[in-house]
Amino acid sequence: xxxxxxxxxxxxxxxxxxxxxxxxxxxxxxxxxxxxxxxxxxxxxxxxxxxxxxxxxxxxxxxxxxxxxxxxxxxxxxxxxxxxxxxxxxxxxxxxxxxxxxxxxxxxxxxxxxxxxxxxxxxxxxxxxxxxxxxxxxxxxxxxxxxxxxxxxxxxxxxxxxxxxxxxxxxxxxxxxxxxxxxxxxxxxxxxxxxxxxxxxxxxxxxxxxxxxxxxxxxxxx
Amino acid sequence: xxxxxxxxxxxxxxxxxxxxxxxxxxxxxxxxxxxxxxxxxxxxxxxxxxxxxxxxxxxxxxxxxxxxxxxxxxxxxxxxxxxxxxxxxxxxxxxxxxxxxxxxxxxxxxxxxxxxxxxxxxxxxxxxxxxxxxxxxxxxxxxxxxxxxxxxxxxxxxxxxxxxxxxxxxxxxxxxxxxxxxxxxxxxxxxxxxxxxxxxxxxxxxxxxxxxxxxxxxxxxxxxxxxxxxxxxxxxxxxxxxxxxxxxxxxxxxxxxxxxxxxxxxxxxxxxxxxxxxxxxxxxxxxxxxxxxxxxxxxxxxxxxxxxxxxxxxxxxxxxxxxxxxxxxxxxxxxxxxxxxxxxxxxxxxxxxxxxxxxxxxxxxxxxxxxxxxxxxxxxxxxxxxxxxxxxxxxxxxxxxxxxxxxxxxxxxxxxxxxxxxxxxxxxxxxxxxxxxxxxxxxxxxxxxxxxxxxxxxxxxxxxxxxxxxxxxxxxxxxxx
Amino acid sequence: xxxxxxxxxxxxxxxxxxxxxxxxxxxxxxxxxxxxxxxxxxxxxxxxxxxxxxxxxxxxxxxxxxxxxxxxxxxxxxxxxxxxxxxxxxxxxxxxxxxxxxxxxxxxxxxxxxxxxxxxxxxxxxxxxxxxxxxxxxxxxxxxxxxxxxxxxxxxxxxxxxxxxxxxxxxxxxxxxxxxxxxxxxxxxxxxxxxxxxxxxxxxxxxxxxxxxxxxxxxxxxxxxxxxxxxxxxxxxxxxxxxxxxxxxxxxxxxx
Numbered sequence: 020x021x022x023x024x025x026x027x028x029x030x031x032x033x034x035x036x037x038x039x040x041x042x043x044x045x046x047x048x049x050x051x052x053x054x055x056x057x058x059x060x061x062x063x064x065x066x067x068x069x070x071x072x073x074x075x076x077x078x079x080x081x082x083x084x085x086x087x088x089x090x091x092x093x094x095x096x097x098x099x100x101x102x103x104x105x106x107x108x109x110x111x112x113x114x115x116x117x118x119x120x121x122x123x124x125x126x127x128x129x130x131x132x133x134x135x136x137x138x139x140x141x142x143x144x145x146x147x148x149x150x151x152x153x154x155x156x157x158x159x160x161x162x163x164x165x166x167x168x169x170x171x172x173x174x175x176x177x178x179x180x181x182x183x184x185x186x187x188x189x190x191x192x193x194x195x196x197x198x199x200x201x202x203x204x205x206x207x208x209x210x211x212x213x214x215x216x217x218x219x220x221x222x223x224x225x226x227x228x229x230x231x232x233x234x235x236x237x238x239x240x241x
Numbered sequence: 242x243x244x245x246x247x248x249x250x251x252x253x254x255x256x257x258x259x260x261x262x263x264x265x266x267x268x269x270x271x272x273x274x275x276x277x278x279x280x281x282x283x284x285x286x287x288x289x290x291x292x293x294x295x296x297x298x299x300x301x302x303x304x305x306x307x308x309x310x311x312x313x314x315x316x317x318x319x320x321x322x323x324x325x326x327x328x329x330x331x332x333x334x335x336x337x338x339x340x341x342x343x344x345x346x347x348x349x350x351x352x353x354x355x356x357x358x359x360x361x362x363x364x365x366x367x368x369x370x371x372x373x374x375x376x377x378x379x380x381x382x383x384x385x386x387x388x389x390x391x392x393x394x395x396x397x398x399x400x401x402x403x404x405x406x407x408x409x410x411x412x413x414x415x416x417x418x419x420x421x422x423x424x425x426x427x428x429x430x431x432x433x434x435x436x437x438x439x440x441x442x443x444x445x446x447x448x449x450x451x452x453x454x455x456x457x458x459x460x461x462x463x464x465x466x467x468x469x470x471x472x473x474x475x476x477x478x479x480x481x482x483x484x485x486x487x488x489x490x491x492x493x494x495x496x497x498x499x500x501x502x503x504x505x506x507x508x509x510x511x512x513x514x515x516x517x518x519x520x521x522x523x524x525x526x527x528x529x530x531x532x533x534x535x536x537x538x539x540x541x542x543x544x545x546x547x548x549x550x551x552x553x554x555x556x557x558x559x560x561x562x563x564x565x566x567x568x569x570x571x572x573x574x575x576x577x578x579x580x581x582x583x584x585x586x587x588x589x590x591x592x593x594x595x596x597x598x599x600x601x602x603x604x605x606x607x608x609x610x611x612x613x614x615x616x617x618x619x620x621x622x623x624x625x626x627x628x629x630x631x632x633x634x635x636x637x638x639x640x641x642x643x644x645x646x647x648x649x650x651x652x653x654x655x656x657x658x659x660x661x662x663x664x665x666x667x668x669x670x671x672x673x674x675x676x677x678x679x680x681x682x683x684x685x686x687x688x689x690x691x692x693x694x695x696x697x698x699x700x701x702x703x704x705x706x707x708x709x710x711x712x713x714x715x716x717x718x719x720x721x722x
Numbered sequence: 723x724x725x726x727x728x729x730x731x732x733x734x735x736x737x738x739x740x741x742x743x744x745x746x747x748x749x750x751x752x753x754x755x756x757x758x759x760x761x762x763x764x765x766x767x768x769x770x771x772x773x774x775x776x777x778x779x780x781x782x783x784x785x786x787x788x789x790x791x792x793x794x795x796x797x798x799x800x801x802x803x804x805x806x807x808x809x810x811x812x813x814x815x816x817x818x819x820x821x822x823x824x825x826x827x828x829x830x831x832x833x834x835x836x837x838x839x840x841x842x843x844x845x846x847x848x849x850x851x852x853x854x855x856x857x858x859x860x861x862x863x864x865x866x867x868x869x870x871x872x873x874x875x876x877x878x879x880x881x882x883x884x885x886x887x888x889x890x891x892x893x894x895x896x897x898x899x900x901x902x903x904x905x906x907x908x909x910x911x912x913x914x915x916x917x918x919x920x921x922x923x924x925x926x927x928x929x930x931x932x933x934x935x936x937x938x939x940x941x942x943x944x945x946x947x948x949x950x951x952x953x954x955x956x957x958x959x960x961x962x963x964x965x966x967x968x969x970x971x972x973x974x975x976x977x978x
Contacts, residue, residue: 023331026487026541030312033549033646038309042302044495047295070515126530130477134443151513160527164476168469187498196494199459201325201522202476202531207513210469212431214384214400216271216407217278220431223383224438225469225515256917263921570904574921608915610908610922611780612871627821633782654782663778667786670741671793673770683745696913700920701951704746711739711748712769720755720767 048187059149059182060233066152070208071221072229078238083112086174086232090117090139093172093228099133100141102161105176109141122163133165139172140226146181148189151207154231155189158202167206173226179235255604258579268404272576275403279567282510283618300503301622303496304558307488311548314457314490315539321460325522327535334542335365341538342367342449342482343374349480349534351376351446355438357464357471358382359451360398360561361484361540364583364596367449378449379441381470383434390417396577398584399508399563404576438470448474448532452485453560454500455537458493462537464518465501467511472518481523481532487539488548488557500560503620508562543596543649550646552631556591558621563588565615565625571608580605587615591628599636599650606632607654680710728849729803729839734764735846736804738794740811741773742943743964750943750964754807754843757966760973761851765805768797774806775822776814781910784822788829791819795832803839805846807966809873809941812842817876842873844882844941844965853889858972860891866935867895868926868949868962870942871904879941883965887939890972899929907948923952931960941965 020028054062064074077085086109090098098119100106110119119141126133142162144154154175158164167173183189186205190196195203210225221227262268287293307314319329332338338361346354354376356362368378368389380389384401388394390413395401402410407425414430415423418437424430450471454463462483464471475481491497505511524531547556566572566586577585582593582605590609594602611626619625637659638644640652669675683706690705697704735758739751758765771794779787798804806812819833826833847853867887873879880902887893906912906922926949930938936959940946946962953960963971 021331022333022337022541026331026333026539026545027312027315029541029545030315030548034312035309035551039302039306041492042299042306042496044299044303044493044498047299047499066512122529124529126477127479130443134439153513153517158528158531159525160529163529164472165530168472168476186501187495190495190498196459199461199494199519199521201520201525201528203461203517203519203521204472205513205517205519206515208515210467211515212383212468213509214382214387214402214468215410215427215430216405217275217400218407218427220428222435223431223468223470224381224435224442224473256915259915260917263917570906570922571918574918604914607782607911608918610871610904610906610911610919612904612908613875614871614902614904617875630780630782633780634784635782637782660783663781663783663786666778667783667789670772670775670790673772673793676772680745696916696919697951698955699916700923700955701948702954704947704951706745707748709748711744711751714748714752715739715755715767716769721764722766722768 044187045191048185051185054149054184056179056182056235057237059184060179060235062149063147063152063182064233066149067208067231070152071211072152072208072231074231074233076233076235076238079234079236081238082176082232082234083108086141086176087112087114089174089230093139095138095172097137098139098141099137099166099170101143101166103143105143106141122166126163126165133169137170139174140166140170141174142167142176144175144177144181146183146189146193147177148184148186148205149182150185153186153205153207156204156206157200158204159200164202164204167204168225171222171226172228172230173209174230174232176232176234179233255579255581255608258581259575262575262579267406268576269574271404271406272573275400276567276573279510283507283564283567286506286510286512296499296503297620297622299499300620301558303491303500304560304621307491307496308548308554308557310492311488311490314492315487317457318455318460318490321457322537325460327460327522327537330536330538332538332540332542338365338484338538338540338542339367339370342484343371343376345480345482345536346371346376346447349446351480353377353441353445354379354447354449355441355445355474355478356380356385357448357450357474358385358401358466359449359484360583361451361486362449363395364542365540379438379445381438381441381474383431383468386434386438387413390414394578394583396585397563397566398561404578442473442477445478447480447482448476448478449482449484450475452483452489452537453504454497455485455490456494456497457490460521461494462520463497463501464520465504465514465516466518467515469516472516475518475520476531479532480534480536481520482536482538483520484538484540486544487541488544504560504562507564507618507620546649547592547595553595553628555623556595556628558623559588559592560621561588562620564618564620568614568618570610570612570614587625591623591625591632594632594648594650598653599632599648600653601650603653606636677712680712684708684710684713731761731850732763732803734766734800734802736798736802737765737767738771738774738804738806738811738815739767740806740808740943742947743807746947747943747964750807750966753964753966753970754805756970757843757847757853758805758851761853766802771797774811774814776811777909779814779818779822780908788822791822791833792829795829795836798836801839803841803846803850804836805841805843807843807941807964808943809842809877809879810870810944812840813872813876816840842877842879842882842941844879844886845877848882848885855889855969855973856891858890862892862894864894864896864935865968866898866930866933866938867901868905868930868938868940868945870940870945873942874902883939883941886965886969890969893972896933896935898933905945905949907944909944912948920952923948924956927953927956927958927960931958936960938962939965939968
């Protein structure tokens with residue numbers, strides 16, 4: 020008998036005849052007070068800041084300039100950006116000395132380059148979760164998995180309209196269960212560890228710095 | 242990295258190792274500090290008692306539901322993962338799981354593996370097995386990397402190097418990583434670890450990880466971490482192999498939502514960890530990175546024994562947060578290595594008898610005061626003290642007795658002498674006459690109370706009966722019956 | 723632990739004295755009787771009682787525990803509350819007897835019914851008798867409180883102990899470091915794993931001594947004997963007093 024058949028038959032032999040009712044997760048999270056966008060922006064900002072991220076609330080017109088300013092101030096010489104319209108807008112706002120390219124090629128062809136020469140990665144989060152200060156990335160053809168992971172500085176743009184209050188609302192509202200990407204990543208701050216004597220240190224293996232730009236109507240122009 | 246990992250240590254030496262740990266002041270200080278830190282962090286996360294208790298109810302119900310449907314969910318998971326392009330393997334024991342991983346490596350002409358944190362891989366001694374077959378295996382979780390450099394095993398399931406202080410790590414890095422001066426600056430130490438491991442992520446042929454939750458509905462592996470090494474291990478190498486105990490499947494994606502909240506808050510007192518990494522497929526056409534092959538190894542390794550018994554099945558509700566050990570007065574005193582098992586602390590005491598047999602688990606089910614701190618904090622309400630009592634009964638049962646769901650190693654602690662003691666004890670206490678005679682003897686002969694009382698007087702003055710028993714005193718005042 | 727409904731004040735109660743009190747701390751049993759009688763109750767003490775069976779139960783000999791428990795059950799035939807001056811023994815009778823006899827058609831229902839009327843002493847005083855201790859001695863005293871782990875978790879004994887002490891004038895309860903942590907007794911654990919048990923109780927003694935109180939109050943004789951004899955072994959001036967004896971002492975200035 021195969022291991023599969025043997026394991027399943029052992030379990031079937033003693034599994035209960037009837038399962039309890041399906042737990043009501045939606046019911047548990049139902050009835051929570053609704054929040055306004057301003058509240059969600061503020062909560063996202065506060066939680067991300069508490070997680071050691073730099074957060075900037077900016078206007079739709081001004082975000083690219085603000086990001087460019089930050090990259091310049093950080094001394095970034097080489098940036099890799101997610102392909103698409105926001106990345107193009109950013110590229111136009113950058114000073115010519117700052118080399119900005121799209122991810123462009125399969126990782127295998129330039130792995131060492133990405134690991135060793137790229138200072139910063141720019142991505143647009145698909146949505147965010149205010150309660151925990153979390154940015155959601157649906158990785159796929161236009162969102163490489165490593166762009167938010169390998170460069171030491173990660174810059175993220177998030178549209179204030181795309182902020183959910185909680186993880187449950189995001190999963191439910193975005194219908195993740197019906198359309199899972201190959202890799203869905205939620206990130207809530209720069210990489211960190213407390214593995215040495217419970218002392219918190221940032222930049223363990225992923226980005227040491229996370230800069231978040233929340234674009235909204237009320238945001239400041241650059 | 243030349244050192245071999247620590248070999249499986251026999252649990253028979255538990256008492257001796259515990260004694261060694263109790264005598265090690267530095268070790269006890271490390272654990273006390275860590276316990277106080279983790280307990281306070283958890284407490285801060287659960288300040289709303291009603292929210293905490295209702296969330297624990299929900300978490301427990303979700304895990305019970307998944308276990309009740311375990312064989313169905315495993316088949317559904319397999320079918321969804323396969324549809325998504327992830328290859329599923331089944332392993333009844335450690336040997337099979339190791340062979341599966343080795344085979345995947347060989348088929349890919351792989352030599353180098355980078356590992357994210359995986360307790361299941363510790364359980365099957367994967368590093369040791371692969372090393373014996375000429376493969377290089379590097380742990381990339383900072384804590385795991387530290388214990389691997391030290392030639393040790395994790396002493397905690399969430400914080401593997403909890404037994405080491407920064408001076409230990411400083412010395413270890415200085416001795417093992419080229420061009421590393423001694424420093425106790427934790428930021429510098431972490432940057433040293435980061436630099437040392439970076440090349441391995443780039444060059445590894447295979448990345449291995451554990452799994453926190455597997456979602457049957459979508460065919461998704463949900464991984465939780467703070468460092469990013471888990472994401473790197475599952476993203477950069479061309480092949481990703483995940484390994485998980487088969488009980489970790491849940492029915493619906495939404496079922497993970499309360500479970501992750503319980504897990505991160507109970508484990509390290511964080512509302513959320515830095516990364517939730519939800520893997521549902523290898524690199525798809527048009528994608529620029531991600532592994533080209535993803536495998537999942539489903540491991541039984543004794544779990545089906547716990548599953549077979551309705552009461553013991555609740556052992557498998559565990560989501561591996563480690564809160565039970567963080568609050569355990571025994572674990573806090575002796576640390577994780579004393580147990581000699583992959584999973585230490587309260588969860589280890591109830592899980593190891595299934596993974597290893599009651600005989601190998603030895604004294605572990607008995608090494609608890611049954612204080613219940615573990616079940617009080619357990620996010621999925623596993624009744625750990627009740628399970629310990631049950632395992633004690635099974636360990637003491639006559640090895641030849643036939644029972645409905647026999648446990649491996651039944652009767653390992655069966656002792657004719659101890660049976661006699663308890664028979665004498667129950668004889669004395671069930672018979673009013675015998676108990677009366679005993680009381681009479683104990684109170685009248687109290688002057689002859691021995692000064693040395695087995696175990697008790699090592700740390701305490703002798704117990705001496707009163708000159709008159711409560712029975713006598715109440716009889717004297719004609720207390721009604 | 724589930725919230726429970728408390729009966730109105732009865733005329734009669736049973737006392738289950740427990741084996742440890744019986745042999746080692748009988749005065750605590752006498753003081754419990756006195757506190758119950760002070761509220762006008764008739765206290766019945768069936769002379770055939772012995773032990774709740776907890777030592778065998780927790781050691782993994784369920785059969786031996788059942789034998790002893792069965793012998794106790796028939797002693798409390800009237801529908802009166804059974805008062806136990808020990809939280810862990812009360813917990814054994816209330817929480818574990820029903821489990822122990824779950825598959826027993828004869829004793830199962832009896833165990834479940836009896837469990838419903840088992841009360842730990844301070845719980846019964848606080849919730850049912852609500853005694854007036856306002857005339858008790860008033861000079862200030864500081865004490866630490868230790869609650870058995872199973873008693874706290876199964877019977878809510880810590881809360882009851884605190885309210886009982888709060889009803890006594892002049893008594894200040896000083897919290898010690900890691901008060902909720904186990905004292906390391908664990909019944910036969912203390913004999914089977916003396917080194918670990920010894921290390922745990924050592925810390926408990928130090929933490930009580932650290933408050934500056936030389937005295938701790940507890941509703942559990944197992945813990946009390948463990949902590950007190952461990953302190954004595956190291957010549958640390960920390961000693962335990964049973965809750966019932968302490969209340970009596972405050973009421974009259976002397977034990978019964």
